[in-house]
Amino acid sequence: MQCELRKGFMIAGQRANTNMTFDSEYQPWFQPPSFIIGPIWLVLYSMLALSFILLLSKRQAIAKHNVIILLFIVQLAVNLLWPSVFNSAEYLISLLMIVVMVIFTAVYAYMTYEEAKEVSMLVWPYIAWVSFAGVINLAYLLYA
Numbered sequence: 001m002q003c004e005l006r007k008g009f010m011i012a013g014q015r016a017n018t019n020m021t022f023d024s025e026y027q028p029w030f031q032p033p034s035f036i037i038g039p040i041w042l043v044l045y046s047m048l049a050l051s052f053i054l055l056l057s058k059r060q061a062i063a064k065h066n067v068i069i070l071l072f073i074v075q076l077a078v079n080l081l082w083p084s085v086f087n088s089a090e091y092l093i094s095l096l097m098i099v100v101m102v103i104f105t106a107v108y109a110y111m112t113y114e115e116a117k118e119v120s121m122l123v124w125p126y127i128a129w130v131s132f133a134g135v136i137n138l139a140y141l142l143y144a
Contacts, residue, residue, distance in 0.1 A: 024089070028139035044126045048076070051122035055112060062115045068108055075104035079130075091141035098134040102127060 032040075052072055059065040078097050086094040105127050113120040 024140070026140065026143045028136055028143075031136050031139075040129065044129055047122045048126055051119050054116065054119045054122070058116050058119065062112060062119075064111060068111050071104045071108045071111075075101045075108070078104075086137065086140075089140075089144065091137060091144055095134060095137045095141055098130055098137055101130050102134065105130070 055062065055065070055068065055072070059069070062068065078100050082094055082097045082101070085097060105123050109120040109123050109127065
């Protein structure tokens with residue numbers, strides 16, 4: 001379990017240290033400054049890692065745990081691919097990717113809530129942040 005936690009922190013650290021800037025003459029007025037993005041992702045990825053580790057440790061008590069695990073892995077894969085799509089100015093595709101992340105994570109949270117509330121609640125801030133990122137993404141799409 002400690003090994004998985006370390007891997008989760010490594011992924012979070014790599015994402016938080018990635019330079020997410022790109023060349024664009026437009027920036028929505030409500031977009032947070034870039035120096036805030038890394039620390040927020042570090043916290044969110046840590047929470048995701050903890051949620052997933054708790055899910056794995058309680059999977060025998062959770063109905064349809066294989067489906068829930070698949071939802072988590074798919075949304076995480078989409079999340080890791082999203083920056084390169086967004087930074088290449090493919091705003092419609094990146095917005096659709098955010099929709100997938102939000103829906104899959106919301107279903108993950110819903111399916112785990114009854115049997116493991118902490119597993120569910122740990123992803124709520126992530127859902128909120130990714131939804132906010134979707135609003136920012138939409139602003140770029142509408143401007144483009």
